[in-house]
Amino acid sequence: MASFAKPIPKIDHDSKKFWEGCNEEKLLLQYCNDCNHYIYYPRIVCPHCMSTNIEWKESSGKGKVYSYTIVRYGPPGFSDDVPYIPALVDLDEGVRMITNIVQCDLEDITCGMPVEVVFEQRDSVKLPLFKPSN
Amino acid sequence: MKDNIAIVGVEEVELENGKVKDGLTVLQIQALAAKGALEDAGIKKEEVDGMFVTGMWHQPGYGTAPSALLSEYLGIEPTYTDSTNIGGSSFEAHVGHAAAAIKEGKCEVALIVYGSTQRSDRSRNTGMPPILTAQYESPFGLPFPIGSYAMAANRYMHQYNVGSESLAEVAVAAREWAKLNPKATKRDDLTVEDVLNSPVINDPLHKLDCCLVTDGAGAIVLVSPERAKNCRKKPVWVLGHGESHSHWSIQAMPDLTVSSAAVSGKKAFEMSGLRHEDIDVVQVYDSFTITVLITLESLGFCKPGEAADFIASRGIGPGGTFPLNTNGGGLSYCHPGMYGIFLLIEAVRQLRGESDKRQIKDAKTALVNGTGGVLSSTSVCILGRD
Numbered sequence: 385m386a387s388f389a390k391p392i393p394k395i396d397h398d399s400k401k402f403w404e405g406c407n408e409e410k411l412l413l414q415y416c417n418d419c420n421h422y423i424y425y426p427r428i429v430c431p432h433c434m435s436t437n438i439e440w441k442e443s444s445g446k447g448k449v450y451s452y453t454i455v456r457y458g459p460p461g462f463s464d465d466v467p468y469i470p471a472l473v474d475l476d477e478g479v480r481m482i483t484n485i486v487q488c489d490l491e492d493i494t495c496g497m498p499v500e501v502v503f504e505q506r507d508s509v510k511l512p513l514f515k516p517s518n
Numbered sequence: 519m520k521d522n523i524a525i526v527g528v529e530e531v532e533l534e535n536g537k538v539k540d541g542l543t544v545l546q547i548q549a550l551a552a553k554g555a556l557e558d559a560g561i562k563k564e565e566v567d568g569m570f571v572t573g574m575w576h577q578p579g580y581g582t583a584p585s586a587l588l589s590e591y592l593g594i595e596p597t598y599t600d601s602t603n604i605g606g607s608s609f610e611a612h613v614g615h616a617a618a619a620i621k622e623g624k625c626e627v628a629l630i631v632y633g634s635t636q637r638s639d640r641s642r643n644t645g646m647p648p649i650l651t652a653q654y655e656s657p658f659g660l661p662f663p664i665g666s667y668a669m670a671a672n673r674y675m676h677q678y679n680v681g682s683e684s685l686a687e688v689a690v691a692a693r694e695w696a697k698l699n700p701k702a703t704k705r706d707d708l709t710v711e712d713v714l715n716s717p718v719i720n721d722p723l724h725k726l727d728c729c730l731v732t733d734g735a736g737a738i739v740l741v742s743p744e745r746a747k748n749c750r751k752k753p754v755w756v757l758g759h760g761e762s763h764s765h766w767s768i769q770a771m772p773d774l775t776v777s778s779a780a781v782s783g784k785k786a787f788e789m790s791g792l793r794h795e796d797i798d799v800v801q802v803y804d805s806f807t808i809t810v811l812i813t814l815e816s817l818g819f820c821k822p823g824e825a826a827d828f829i830a831s832r833g834i835g836p837g838g839t840f841p842l843n844t845n846g847g848g849l850s851y852c853h854p855g856m857y858g859i860f861l862l863i864e865a866v867r868q869l870r871g872e873s874d875k876r877q878i879k880d881a882k883t884a885l886v887n888g889t890g891g892v893l894s895s896t897s898v899c900i901l902g903r904d
Contacts, residue, residue: 388645393653425654425769451676451774453668454721455661460645462659470660472669472769482655482769495676511657 388460392507398426401440406510409503411443413477424479445501446517447475452485452493469493473514487515523617524746524753525901527559527739528863533852536703536732537638544573545591547735548633552592555737560750561627568598568625568740570612573632574855588631598625604763605890606803608632609738609859610897614759616740626742633735634854655767661720664728664806666768666892668720671808673774675722677823682722684826685807686713689726689849691835692804696846698836698876703732704850713807727807729847734854736863754869757792757883758900760785768892775823779816779887779896786885786898787818794819797900798881799868800840801861803889804847813887817898841878844868858888862899869903 395403402425405412414423418435422443429436452471455462462468469485471493485493486502499514531538531547531554538547548571556563571585581587585601598619602611609630616628635641648656660666674680690710696702708726716725746753760782765771787793794817802813811825819840820828832840843849845864848857865884867873886899 390659391645391648391656393657394647394649395653396650399653425651451669451673453660453665453672453723454718455659455665456717456721457661457719458659459661465659468659470658470665470669472774480769482658482660482767484658495673506657509657 390461390506392509398428402426403509405442406503406512409510411445411501411512412440413443413475413479414438415441422477422479424475424481443501444476447473447499447514449485449493449495449497449499450474450480451495454490454493471514473499484513485515486513492516522743522755522757523620523740524743524755525613525738525740525866526746526749526751526753527555527561528737528866529554529558530701530736530860530863531734532701533703533733536730536852538635538733538735541638544633544635545588547635547733548588548631548737549592551633551735551737552629552631555629555739558751559739559741561739561741563592563594565627566594566629567596568616568619568628569594569596570600570616570628570630571632572601572603572608572856573634574636596625598628604895604897606805606856606858607761607888607890607895607897608856609862610759610886610888610899611761613738613740613756613862613899614761614897617756617759620740620742626745628740630738630740630859632856632859634856635733636855637731637733651767655769663892664720664723667806667808668723669768670774670812670893671722671806674808674812677775680826682714682724683710684829685727685811686710687829688804688807688810688834689713691838692843692847692849694835695844695876696850699846699851702846702851703730704846723806723808729805729849729853729857732852732854734852734860736859738859738862751870752903754866755902756899757902758786758788758790759898760789761895761897763891763895766891766894771893774893775812777812777816777889777893777896779813779889779898780818782896782898783817783887786900790900792883792900797883797885799844799865799878799884800842801844801865801884801886802842803857803861803887804843804849805853805857805889807849809889809893810842812893813889817885817887836876844873844876844878856890858890861886861888865901869901
């Protein structure tokens with residue numbers, strides 16, 4: 385049986401600043417200065433108005449679980465981690481991101497649960513994960 | 519209906535326990551499906567001048583241009599070519615594209631083909647490389663595609679207070695239809711309890727909430743109304759078509775309980791001039807049980823949050839008043855990676871009266887919805903006969 389390593393983001397021109405922020409334990413989001421929307425994931429033009437007048441701002445790191453699943457049979461690289469919780473988190477800034485909910489009992493996870501960002505090292509990168517807010 | 523384009527040929531290859539016979543290759547099964555569909559139509563291969571081919575079977579290099587490769591294999595040099603790939607809904611999109619191309623005179627005989635040997639190859643689910651936009655997804659171990667559908671299911675069930683039993687009813691109804699379809703892969707008895715007792719793969723989806731993983735191949739032939747006069751079978755008219763996609767990654771889906779079938783379905787209905795109550799038989803992509811609930815609502819057959827009640831009160835299985843997925847669907851008939859072509863084939867057979875024990879009496883109109891990716895793309899065809 386072939387063993388798979390967990391995927392590490394392949395950092396590129398869009399994502400460099402985002403992952404650099406994560407490595408400093410800051411959740412950085414793009415912000416469009418023309419239409420005043422936060423943007424996630426990062427990109428070269430604003431998906432709302434196509435402006436390139438985009439700056440980076442640090443997120444509060446707080447949000448709510450929009451939805452989640454508990455993985456019982458994992459994809460390659462994750463079979464030793466089951467059960468674990470991939471989730472969609474709606475940040476207070478108004479963007480949604482795929483992440484994992486950690487430090488949370490499986491039976492406690494619900495849609496709408498308030499969460500906050502924590503960072504977890506995986507090889508060369510820190511990944512933005514979320515834990516229940518106190 | 520003289521301005522409409524006609525579907526005049528359909529074919530699907532036979533499976534044994536979800537696999538193609540004799541270890542046939544992915545090109546062989548597509549060639550056999552194409553040959554069968556053309557024979558069904560009574561059209562010679564030499565007449566085919568529009569090729570619509572896509573698939574996940576393409577390998578680096580040779581297989582990256584599916585319509586070109588399959589055309590070469592079949593000895594066809596088309597004047598119109600289309601390898602649109604928006605996932606499992608691609609074939610409903612191909613029907614719309616083919617109809618437009620024929621109307622424009624770009625081609626006269628369009629051939630849509632799909633095939634996959636994923637079951638025989640054991641080729642599914644190798645994970646997505648964490649590049650480009652997948653770098654914000656793959657590192658978090660969200661299984662593709664089930665993890666995204668599971669999140670849609672959790673959101674839907676949370677928002678509308680719906681239980682797993684309501685999802686399971688979709689799988690049970692599909693199995694009841696499959697029992698009437700000798701070609702269906704799964705034909706043994708199935709109860710709601712069986713679904714709920716099957717292993718949870720990604721909460722809240724059980725193994726039996728998920729479509730099958732099989733091989734399969736199918737083909738469809740479309741022609742102008744003029745050419746349809748001299749075909750073997752009576753035409754099935756393309757009355758309406760719509761397509762859309764709202765996202766590719768689930769994190770960009772605006773509302774996990776509403777798919778872009780709200781857009782593509784509306785377009786198809788408007789083009790057809792029909793209303794929901796005019797539709798006799800419905801084929802909806804059932805990659806997972808939740809897909810059906812979300813799609814029926816997005817298409818407007820019922821209001822948001824009411825699909826479970828709608829299904830319970832109307833009945834979607836044999837004997838119900840809302841016959842759905844009459845071949846057994848992706849849940850019980852077959853699901854070779856991209857299932858959308860089989861929805862169309864079943865709708866055509868129903869409208870021709872060729873569905874034997876599962877035939878819907880006097881069916882004159884059908885709605886076909888394809889869904890691709892992670893509730894990402896949809897395409898809707900409304901079909902009818904004279």
